[in-house]
Amino acid sequence: MRSGRPGGKVRLEDVANLAGVSMKTVSNVVHDHPHVSAKMRERVQSAIDQLGYRPNLTARRLATGRTGMLALAIPEIDQPYFAEIVRYVAAEAAxxxxxxxxxxxxxxxxxxxxxISDREEGLVDGVIFHPMRIDTMEIARLRPDTPLVLLGEVARPLTTDHVMIDNVAAARVGVELLIAQGRSRIGFLALVHGDITESTHLRLLGYQEALVAAGMQIDPQLVLESTGWTVEEVMQTLLDALAAGxxxxxxxxxxxxxxxxxxxxxxxxxxSVPGDVAVLGWDxxxxxxxxxxxxxxVSPDKAAIARTALDLLEERMNGYDGVxxxxxxxxxxxxxxxxxPK
Known part of the structure; x- marks a missing residue:
């Protein structure tokens, strides 16, 4: 990599000089204008690669109204499901x-x-956001100018696009599979003290609906409650239940x-698993x-979630302003x- 001027940042002018073209031509390539010939685009791109030129986002925004950047806001980066959502969204966006x-x-x-309050305004072209605590009406009141798509089960304002799976239906399908395999005492692990997610309760509802539909008795003892989210706390919840008979x-x-x-x-x-007890996970x-x-x-189609969210977001970014x-x-x-099968 070489710099166009000693100690300085590579400029559009430096790229133009190396490629032997006008600054306007370089700008057209950077902003992906369609009328640039393939040969000229390759020539300019070669100069960009040699110099390590990076377009100024502020200048790009002024020229095109776009930064080419999106924000993805999630609760926890190290939670396995959200980590995989990041991967799928990033790949789809790229x-x-x-x-x-x-x-x-x-x-x-x-x-x-x-x-929600436009912290990202001017920095990104759109936001994909998985809320956990902020409620539906607050999102509706704070409706931002930056295009927004929501993920998850928490908030579904009429003014905002939203992508989710049907947790109730998914839980029903999971329980129906276990019933079809001959399982008759099916536990739910677990409700968690202080849980703020709606997804747990939706999954519990689907679990209950499947049992009722199969004519099976609802036993509250089979719905276990954990004091926390860690593997150790959940293990202890199950061990305590077994110890209690x-x-x-x-x-x-x-x-x-x-x-x-x-x-x-x-x-x-x-x-033994699955000999004594079958285990069904989620995500x-x-x-x-x-x-x-x-x-x-239970497998949410994470690729479809990412693709659908990007479809909706691009439509918003391109001017859609409907419900x-x-x-x-x-x-x-x-x-x-x-x-x-048992």
């Missing part, structure tokens, strides 16, 4: 010519309000980490695919080694 800035809110309401032949878990905790607890208690993350045994899991569109992404149950 295929459309955008770069993605990832922000972590840690489910703090002030951080979520900052996302609660028995089950299958467990539906609120996510794949809970499924891993369930398998560790069952192993410690001398119970179909890498943990599920590469654990031993591999975890059967919010609510899209349901597909889901499936991926059967692996932790479920099998």
């Amino acid at each position: 295929g459309r010519g955008y770069r993605v800035i990832v922000e972590q809110t840690l489910s703090e309401v002030e951080a979520e309000r900052a996302i 609660i028995r089950f032949d299958a467990i539906v878990c609120r996510d794949d980490l809970f499924a891993m905790a369930a398998m560790k607890a069952l192993d410690r208690a001398g119970l 179909d993350t890498r943990f599920a695919r590469y654990s031993t045994p591999a975890i059967s899991s 919010g569109r609510h899209r349901i992404a597909p889901h499936a149950v991926v059967e692996r080694e932790t479920t099998a």
Whole structure:
């Protein structure tokens, strides 16, 4: 890499001089104007690559009204599901010519309000946001000028586009699979004290609906409650239930980490998976695919979630100003080694 001037930042003029073209031609290539010939585009791009030129985002915004940047705001970067959503959104965005800035809110309401309150205005062309605490009406009142698409189950304002899966239907399908395999005492792991997510309660509703539809008795003892989110706390929840004499032949878990905790607890208690107890996870993350045994899991179509969110966001960025569109992404149950006929 070489600089166009000693100690200085590479300028548009430096690229033009190296390529032997006008600054206007370089600008046309940078801004992807369609009338530039392929030969000229290749010539200018070669000079850009040699010099390591990076377009000034402010200048680009002034010239095109766009920065080419998007923001993705999620609760926790290190939570497996959100980490995979970041990967899918970033890949989909890159295929459309955008770069993605990832922000972590840690489910703090002030951080979520900052996302909604145009903190990103002028820096990015649009925002994809998975809220946890901020409610539907507040999002509607704070409707930002920067195009916005929501993910998840928490908020669905009429003014804002939103992408989610049907958690109730997905839970029903999971429980129906276990019933079809001959499981008759199916537990739910777990409600968590202080849980602010709506997804857990929607999954519990689908679990209950499937049992009722199958004519099976609803036993509140089979809905376990954990004091926290860690693998150790969830393991202890299950071990305490077993120590109290609660028995089950299958467990539906609120996510794949809970499924891993369930398998560790069952192993410690001398119970086999799936021989004694079938285990069904949720989110179909890498943990599920590469654990031993591999975890059967409810699988949201994360690629479809990313694709649909980008479709809606681009339409907003291109001028759509109508009512919010609510899209349901597909889901499936991926059967692996932790479920099998009894």
